[in-house]
Amino acid sequence: MAKTIIDAHNVSKTFNPKTIPVHAVQDVHVHIEEGEFVALVGPSGSGKSTLLNMMGGLDEPTEGTVFIDGVEITKLSENKLIDFRLHNIGFVFQSFNLIPVLTAKENVGFVLQLQNMPKTEREKRVLALLEEVGLKDKINSRPGELSGGQQQRVAVARALASKPKIILADEPTANLDSKSAANLLDIMAKLNKEEKITFLFSTHDQRVIRKARRVITLVDGKIESDVEQTPS
C-alpha cells in the first residue's frame, strides 16, 4: 500500500471573515498518496490556488489541518514551516519566478545553498538537474536570455533541487506555447514515473489534465468530483 503524502482534513479558507466573507475553500478533504500525478481543476475562482497554497504551507487554513508526509504543517511555526518547505516541497509557479539576476545554474543552486550543501556536491546536482530538463547548454544564461518554456524548465529543476517529496505547480503551463507545455509535461511525467515524486497541479489546461492519473474538480470551493483516469 502506498504511503500517504498529503492529507488535508476539513480544510476551509475564508477571506475577509469580519467584513464581507469570501469562502474560497469549504470543508475539503484530500488524500494523496506518494507518486501520484494529480490535477486540481475547476473554473477561475473555484479555490484551486488557495487549496494548493494551503497544502504547500504558503497560506493558513481558517479551519482544518494539513499533513505532509505525516507532519501537521498547519501547526508549524513560521520558521519551521519555511524550513519544511525548503526540504520537502518544490514549487513551480505560473509566471516562472526565477531570480532575474542569477543564471540558470545559480537559480537552481540557490535552494541547495539554502540547505548548506557543499559546493562540489551542489554543482554536480545542479548540472544533472539542468541536463535532465534539457538545458545543459543554458547553464550560464540569465532568465531574461531564456524563452518562457526554458525558464519554466529551470523552475522545475529548481523545484527538484532539494529532492522534495512533492511538487506543487500552480498553472505551470499557463504562459507557455503548446510545444513548450508538452515538453514540460513530458519532463514532469518522466520524473513522476522514474523518481516517484508526487505532482499536484492546479490547472485548467486540458493538456495537463489529460496527462494526470487523477483529477480533482473544485467548484465554489468544494470538491465536486475526484476521479482516476488513464493518462493520454
Next chain:
Amino acid sequence: MLLKLAWLNIWRNKRRTIITATSVFFAVLLAIVFRSLTDGVYDNMIHNVVSYSSGYLQIHKKGYWDEQSIDNTFEEDDKLHQELLKNPEVTHIMPRLQTFALASWADKTKGVLVLGIDPIKEREVNNLHEKIVDGEYIESVNDNAVVLGEGLASQLKLKVNDTLVLLGQGYHASSAAAKFRVKGLIKLGALELNNNVVYMPIQQSQYMHGAENRLTSVSVMLDKATNLKKLKHSLQGSIASEAYEVMSWKEMMPEMDQFIEADSTGHYIIIGILYFIISFGLFGTLLMMVFERKHELGILIAIGMKKRLLAFVLLLESIMISLLGCFTGIIGGMLVVKWFTVYPIHLTGDLKEVYEDYGIESIIYFSSHEKIFITQTLIVLILSTLLAFYPGYKVMKLKPVEAINS
C-alpha cells in the same frame, strides 16, 4: 551567494543606484572637506595660541596652578628635561619663569606679566622674533634687556632703548627690583598679552627674583595636537607625580576649549542636517527595492529562504550602496584635502589682517587626520544599517501568498 545576490540586486536599477550612491558621495565629500577645514583651523589656532602662551602641556611644581606664586617654583632639572625629550611626540620644551610685577616708566606704573624665557628656544617654536615691530629681539639668556608688548609700551609711553623699572616679589618674600633696557616692542594677537607682557631672558628673571635655577613651568610642544591626551597620560606616569603636576592647555585655557567645543557643535549640526537629507534618498531607494520586488521576495520565502536572510540581503544592499558612495566620497575627499595640504589657502586683504591681529597665522590649513575619514565611514555605515531596519521589518511581515500575488 548572499553577497553576490545583494551586489547584483543593487545593479538591477543602475540609474537609481548611481543617483543614491552619488548623493552619499557628495555628503561624504562635503563632510570630509568641511571637517578637515574646521579641524585644520582649530589645530592652527590652538598651535598659535599655545606656542605663545602655555604650550600644549605644562609641567609645574605640584600645587602651582592653584596658587601661582614664585614660592611654588621648582629647581631646573636636567633629568626632567631628558625625561620629557625622550618622548617622540615632544618636539620642544621651553623653561619659563612667570611672575607678576609693577612696571614703571617716568610717572606711569602698571601691573605686568613678566615672562622669563629662553629666547632661543622660544623663537624656534613661535617665531617670537618675527613679531617685533620696533627695536630688536633678545638674543641670549643673559641679555640684560626686555621686550614689551606693543600695547603695554603704548600705555607706559615707552620707546625702544628707554629703561623700564620692575618691582615685584622675589623668592621666599624677598623683594625683586631691577631696571632693564627696552630692546624691542612686540605685537601679539592676544590683546591681554599685548597690553601686559614683558619678556626677559630667563636668567635675568631668575636673578631679579632671587630664584636662581628656578622655574614656574616647563612648556611642552608636541608634533601633533592629537597626541595631547596620550602624552599627558604617559608623562603623569613617568615623571615624579608627587613633585610635579602635568596640565594640558585645555585645563589651563578652558575658555578656548569651550569655544572650540561650541563651534564644533554648530558644525556637527550642519553635517547632521546634510546626512539627514541624504538618509531620505537612501531610505526611499530601499523602500522601492522592497516594494518593487515584493512578488520575488514572496517566491523566495515560498521556496525556503528564511525571512531574516532576506532582511539581511536588504541590509547588505543598503550597506553596499552607501559604501559605494562613501568610499568614492572618501577618495574624493582625500584628493581635495591632499591638494589643500600641499597648497593651503593664504588669506588676503581684511581677513588676513584680522587673523594676524589675533596672532594667528593667516593661512588656512586642512587637517588630514585619519579620524575624519574613519568617522564619515562609520556614520554612513551606521546610517545605512539603521535605514535598512524598516525595509527589513517589512520583509519580516511579508505573507508569502500576498507577496506572490502582489
